[in-house]
Amino acid sequence: MQTKNSQTKTQKAVNQPKQETTPLVKHNVAVSDSSPIIDLDPMAGIQSSNSVTTGTIQIATGVAFDANIADTTDTDIKTIKVVLGGAGLNETNDKLVLDAELALNADIAKVTGKTIGTVSGLEYSYTHASKTLIISKTSGAFDPADVAKVVEAIQLKNTDAASQLGTRTATITYTDTNGNESEPATASLSVALYRGFVINGEAAGDSSGYSVSNAGDVNGDGLDDLIVGAYNADPSGKSGAGKSYIVFGKANSNAINLSTIADASNPLGGFVINGEAVGDWSGYSVSSAGDVNGDGLDDLIVGAFFADPNGKLSAGKSYVVFGKANSSAINLSTIADASNPTGGFVINGEVVGDKSGRPVSSAGDVNGDGLDDLIVGAKYADPSGKSNAGKSYIVFGKANSSAINLSAIADASNPLGGFVINGEARYDYSGWSVSSAGDVNGDGLDDLIVGTYNSGLTGKLDAGKSYVVFGKANSSAINLSAIADASNPTGGFVINGETRYDFSGYSVSSAGDVNGDGLDDLIVGAYNASLTGKPNTGKSYVVFGKANSSAINLSAIADANNPTGGFVINGEVAGDKSGYSVSSAGDVNGDGLDDLIVGTWAAAPNGNSVAAGKSYVIFGKTDTNAIDLAKLGGDSKYAIDYLGDKNANTLTGTYNDEIFVAGAGDDTLTGNGGMDVFNAGLGADSILINASNITALEQTGAGNRARVDGGGGVDTLKLDGA
Incomplete structure (x- = not known):
């Protein structure tokens, strides 16, 4: 269980008596806006929010109603009431877990002599029609320290995958021995396909995750896959040869252990790519390559900038690994085999010390032949004798596994297989960062x-420069x-670049449109x-x-x-x-x-x-x-308060100054006052504002940011007059 938040406030809440002759009774309850703070997310620390999101894995094992309530000083709390609701509540498959799992689709008559958490001497009942759980002391009142213990022990559980998603609510109140209720607190639990999964490295010192990339759909199952580089790994005892791991896409949140993917006898969940030689550092750079060979599966590129192709010390190598559906290991030595290369092709660096392959990237379809191309950087290359001016090489996509020599691409008289991009001035280190740019010029x-x-x-x-190179079909040098x-x-x-020493171009990327x-x-x-x-x-x-x-x-x-x-x-x-x-x-x-x-x-x-x-x-x-x-x-003030997505969203604000950013759906945005900013986005949206919003819109001068931007589509602006 999580610990209590030391910053929880305590304030007096006045409770209305049931009879006029009963004096007002005050309770010390930890509150936020006169309500207990409730945290329904066991994966996080104590939250001040009354709305959290968790995953299907968590609700399948039970999500705790973790009440962040200071140990009350009241000695007369008799009853804890929990009222369930929400569109996602499934009375057939949702269960409340107390001392046992309780079904929600039928009444439960009062049972006594129960222990919830560590608190004994309890009784409880459940009313199906009102979805209300009542927990009471069999005799007397709760010990002040036991109130939070009981609430924290309540769990909601659903093991039926088809009905786990959606939003549930729980409204909790306390009643004293005189029948007076405390202020209620309503907590909202949204269960979604969980937010991701962790990928655990294989061995100490591997440096897995130094480079990572989307891999496209490598195995053709309709889910995008991932590639994780571990340049310091030691496959087959080859110190620092490096490994890369393909992690197949999946919908659940189970952890991935790279040791399982690399298991020699029973690999699961992807496949490992083992480096070729000691000290190559394969996997220092990794990237999706697009579909290089045109077989419908996305391919990969792995850089090994310390490799020594054809005896050229640290000229560097890059390896294109063709997509495949099985989990058998890939050995880069097989791809680079001079007599019988299989599974992809190797790209051999041009000159000693160039360190080609330090950056690698998909280039998109640069030459328009329908196959995706690649870009390989070599920042230490010396074009036309310009020390460390750097080079980048475009390698055109191809279906066979024959090796590519960057010296052939850069051949001044007969370039083949792509084209070279020569750096402008000595020590520019062009090719330090490379990327596809998309179609910039249309x-x-x-x-x-x-x-x-x-x-x-x-x-x-050192202001830095970046160069956009337009796509072209021929192999002439740039x-x-x-x-x-x-x-x-x-x-x-x-x-x-703008100013000296800015280092513009240190990182570059396509931005989309x-x-x-x-x-x-x-x-x-x-x-x-x-x-x-x-x-x-x-x-x-x-x-x-x-x-x-x-x-x-x-x-x-x-x-x-x-x-x-x-x-x-x-x-x-x-x-x-x-x-x-x-x-x-x-x-x-x-x-x-x-x-x-x-x-x-x-x-x-x-x-x-x-x-x-x-x-x-x-x-x-x-x-x-x-x-x-x-x-x-x-x-x-400039953070996004309400963020929509591509679906139809209902975003409802408060009286505070807030920012709404809706998405592409037909959205409903309600301001409820304040200096609000509405960005409705695409779709046929409805925006409701009141007199307070209108007053803010009428203001001029510095500091006023109120505005209504309907975005695309035919939108409706409504005035509620309040």
Whole structure:
């Protein structure tokens, strides 16, 4: 059982007498807004909320009605009443667990001499019609310390998978020996398909989870799968050869143990990919590869940047692993076998010390042949003698298992199998970060983005650059210097960093279509960027898709007076390093616009120690106004109070200032007063506001944020006159 919350308040609640001649009786009860605080979620700590969500696994074993109630000082509490309700309550399959499991579909006459939890000398009854449980002391009143013990021991249970989901409510009141009732508390329990599952590493020191990625549907069962890298694992005694694990998608919340997936005699739940040679560090980078060979199953790519292909020390290797339905292990040595490669193909690095494969990614279909392509970065490569300018290689999808040599792709006279992207200047480290960009220019071919965080601009040392490379069908080399040419840029466009030492391009990603214009957008992280008085808060920049090759200056996107071409996401606190990792998040809120996620690994949320970290989800939007993470995370006024999804939601507010973000369904939003912000999203929505909301909408000047935005669809605005 959880411990009592030391911060629980105690206040006097006046109880109305049943008869006028009975004096007022006061009870000391731990309250929140004059009601006991109830926590129905045994998976979490004590919550102040009266509404929690738990999973099917928990309700199958019993969810405790954990009342966060201070040991009352009252010595005259006789009865505890629990009234059940809620649309999800199933009277046939739900059970109350006291000293035994109680069915809810019939009356239970009073039974005596019972023990609930550790409290004995009790009696209870249940009335089916009113769904009311009454627990009383057989004689006398409860010992003050026993009240919470009894409530905490009550559980709700349902083992029938077909009827577990939905919302139940429980209203709890206490009655004293004179018949006076305390204030009631209604708690809401929502049971949903649970929120995820844990993946436990196999062996000490493996570093599993250093790299993770969506894997697509590798085994063709209709569920997306996952890939987890463990670069420090020792398959077959090969120290640091590394492993990667495919975890097949599943609907339950049972933990995954990677040792089970890697079990040599009976692998279950996925399959292991064993590294080839000692010290290769395979699995340092992992990614979905899309469907590279066109067999209908999604494939994978695993980087091993310390590998020594053809005797080239640390030239690096990457391995494409074809999707498959069974759980038999994959040995990368088999894929790289020179005489009989099977199960995928190897991509051999070009030059000693290039460390190709440190970043790997799906590239989408760059050349338009219907097969997904790949991008492999080699930040230490020296194109045209430019030390550490870096290279990136596009590897076209193919069905066979013959090896790919990056030297063939980069061959100046006869490039084959893809094309090379040559870095612009020495020590740019292009290829440090690489990603598919989606279709940025709308030509039907997928594009790419390459980050060079160490690039400098005139007077802006290490401001960083990122380059968008437009998709193309031929194998001619791309020189990033041509894309960045000020007078005649070709083949894509450059994104120039804002300020010296920003390290823009350290992380890059496709952003999906954030602004809804039909072109895919981009996100670029600059974790070392600073705001006035806030060094190294970090910034991220959303760059809207466009068809031309004119340069993008991040300073224009971040311009406080006239931002153009996208919008900036400003970090919250000095030293947070927001933008260290960035990614598309898909359409989280169901409004038809793609959303974003920004990582700040050095943040200290809720007073935790430095580097506990935060991640921020940024909703897609069509304007170019700056986003301040401080207003999302640091100022509760700008937190989302009511968040919908793609379904039809009913979001009902209070009299406080609140923010509503509905999704793509036909939603009903009710304000109930205050300086509310309504974002109804797509769908035929209904928005109900009262006089208080209207007063807030009429206000002008700084600090007023009230607004009603119906979004797409035909919406209805209702005035209740209150």
